[in-house]
Amino acid sequence: MRGIxxxxxxxxxxxxxxxxxxSIIIKDFSFIAGGCINNGGKLSTSEGRYFLKWNDASKFPGMFEAEAKGLKKLSATQSIYIPEVIGVSEAEGYQFLLLEFIDQSSRSANYWKDLGQQLATLHRTSSLFFGLDHSNYIGSLPQTNATxxxxxxxxxxxxxxVQLKLAMQSGLAEKSLLRNFDALYIKLPSLLPEEPPSLLHGDLWSGNVITSHNEAPCLIDPAVYFGHREMDLAMxxxxxxxxxEFLEAYHEEFPLLPEFHNRIDLYNLYPLLVHVNLFGSSYLAQVNSILKRFV
Known part of the structure; x- marks a missing residue:
């Protein structure tokens, strides 16, 4: 079949x-734009439609196995709509992930309120430790989750x-950046509150929040781990x-800690460093601006 x-x-x-x-038969496949790492699109069969994505298994070993685990972990909370995992496998150097196809619709009138409440419910799923029992990916970068x-x-x-080391190895960051982060590390215990771990989506930007067939929020492409819930909210x-209305509804369901808004930039140092390593040094200006405020 053309494309696959x-x-x-x-x-x-x-x-x-x-x-x-x-007796199921594959009838057609059409690419869907949007991903910069994988090939993907709508797979039409005699029994319905599915979403299929694949990439080079040698470049991103275990990526889809980890994503499938993350989707199942999120789905098990029954807090928010998550595409069903049909299967994950490898074939002749490729790896692929087959999911329920989400036929996106318009948002309901309560979409943002529902998303806030549902994310709060997700975040009430806890663990004894921060991290996860396996590593995964954020974008195309490995994400370690040692507890x-x-x-x-x-x-x-x-x-x-982890991200700073990668930036240094790639020649994207200078030693002065490391020194500034070392100074920040000393201050972080007094800047970041401790709270029990929450199950996080882990890569919660707007592109990973879509609308399901029933006009409800649906999360895709996670980078799951147990972390501080403010990480998801900051992103x-x-x-x-x-x-x-999203944050207001979240706060009503699971009240934000005092001065959360003052910590947003600290948490976002992580996704900004990820963007440095994925897309280049232009994101360092935001990183340095945040460091200047806190160091």
Whole structure:
């Protein structure tokens, strides 16, 4: 079939026959724009439509296995709509993920309020430690999740330092940036409040929030781990696209800690460093501006 590598076509056909119906037939595939890492699109079959995406397994080992685990973990909370995972596998150097196809509709009148309340419910799912029992990805970058009982320690060692090391190795950052971050680390225990871990989406920008067939919020492309819930909330403010009613509804369901808005930029150092490593040094200006405020 045009567009899908033959090895993937055959493996997906077999997977669908095992998971859905022994008589299912793949009819058509059409690419959907939007991803910069994967190939993906709508797979039409005799039994309905699915979303299929794939990439080079050697470039991003275990990416879709980790994403499938994250989607299932989010879905298990029954807090917010998450696409169903149909299957994940590899075929001749490719890896692929097959999901429920979300036929997007217009937003309901209560869309932002529902999203706020549902995210608050998700964040009430907790754990003994910050982190996760496996690593995953944020964008195309590996995200390590070694567990820690301290949020500040986890944030420093598993989030900021990992991205800084990568930026240094790529020649995107200078030693002066490391020194400024070292100074910040000393202050972080007094700047960031400790709170029990929350299950996070982990990459909560507006592009990863879509609308399901019933006009309700739906989350895609997670980078799941247990972290401070303010991380998810801060990222919703980084690139815009979230209605003010969203945070108001969240606060009513799970009250924000005092002075949350003063900590937003600190949390967003992580996604900004991720953007430095993915898209280049132009994002360093925002990073340096935040450091200047706190160091």
């Amino acid at each position: 590598p033959e090895a993937i076509h055959q493996r997906v056909q077999t997977l669908l026959q095992q998971q859905v119906s022994s 820690n009982s301290s949020w500040v320690d986890f944030f420093i060692h598993q989030r900021l330092q 919703t403010q980084l690139f815009g696209g979230f209605n003010a």
